[in-house]
Amino acid sequence: MIVAAGLRSLRDRCGDDELGDYRWERRPLLVFAPTLSDPRLAETLSRTEASRCDFASRDVMLGQVLATGSSALDGQPVDAEQSKRLRTQFEVDAAAFTVVLIGKDGGEKLRVTGVPDLQHIYAVIDGIPLRGNESRANPRRC
Numbered sequence: 001m002i003v004a005a006g007l008r009s010l011r012d013r014c015g016d017d018e019l020g021d022y023r024w025e026r027r028p029l030l031v032f033a034p035t036l037s038d039p040r041l042a043e044t045l046s047r048t049e050a051s052r053c054d055f056a057s058r059d060v061m062l063g064q065v066l067a068t069g070s071s072a073l074d075g076q077p078v079d080a081e082q083s084k085r086l087r088t089q090f091e092v093d094a095a096a097f098t099v100v101l102i103g104k105d106g107g108e109k110l111r112v113t114g115v116p117d118l119q120h121i122y123a124v125i126d127g128i129p130l131r132g133n134e135s136r137a138n139p140r141r142c
Contacts (some may be wrong), residue, residue: 018082018085018086018089019063019073019102019106020106022061022074022102022104023104023105023106024104024105025059025104026059026060026061026074026104027058027059027060027061027101027102027103027104027109027125028060028061028062028063028073028100028101028102029048029055029060029061029062029063029099029100029101029102029121030063030065030086030090030099030100030101030102031044031045031062031063031064031065031098031099032065032066032067032086032087032090032092032096032097032098032099032100033064033065033066033067033097034066034067034068034094034095034096034097035066035067035068035069036066036069036070038097040097040114040115041064041066041097043115044099044115044116045064047115047116047118048062048118051118054118054122058122058125058126059104060125061073061074062074062075063078063086065078065083065086065087065092066083067083067087067094067095068094071083071086090108096113097113097114098111098112098113099111099112099113099116100112101121101124101125103128109124109125109128110124
């Protein structure tokens with residue numbers, strides 16, 4: 001279920017920008033889940049792995065933010081305090097499963113409260129003007 005496609009920037013949400021290193025370089029797709037054993041997380045990770053080329057061609061970076069357990073951003077471990085700050089920053093309850101797409105500009109582009117349809121996420125990304133420029137400049141295809 002799609003909840004919102006807000007356009008507030010990360011800095012508007014929180015003074016600390018936990019994802020600042022990715023701005024203008026990558027599009028974070030943050031998957032918030034209560035635990036690693038959440039079946040919605042497992043399904044989302046399976047879908048993203050099966051679609052790795054589409055992810056890479058759109059400069060998408062996967063973030064796994066868990067309320068309990070080991071979180072990671074782009075495969076790099078994230079400590080519990082940073083996970084908590086990300087949950088606060090994006091207003092995601094510890095018991096919730098939520099997927100948030102962040103644009104290269106730092107703005108929230110899409111929020112989903114269930115297992116995401118990756119084709120819809122790719123359509124959102126492909127509709128961003130910056131993405132059109134990227135496609136013309138570097139027409140990588142899977």
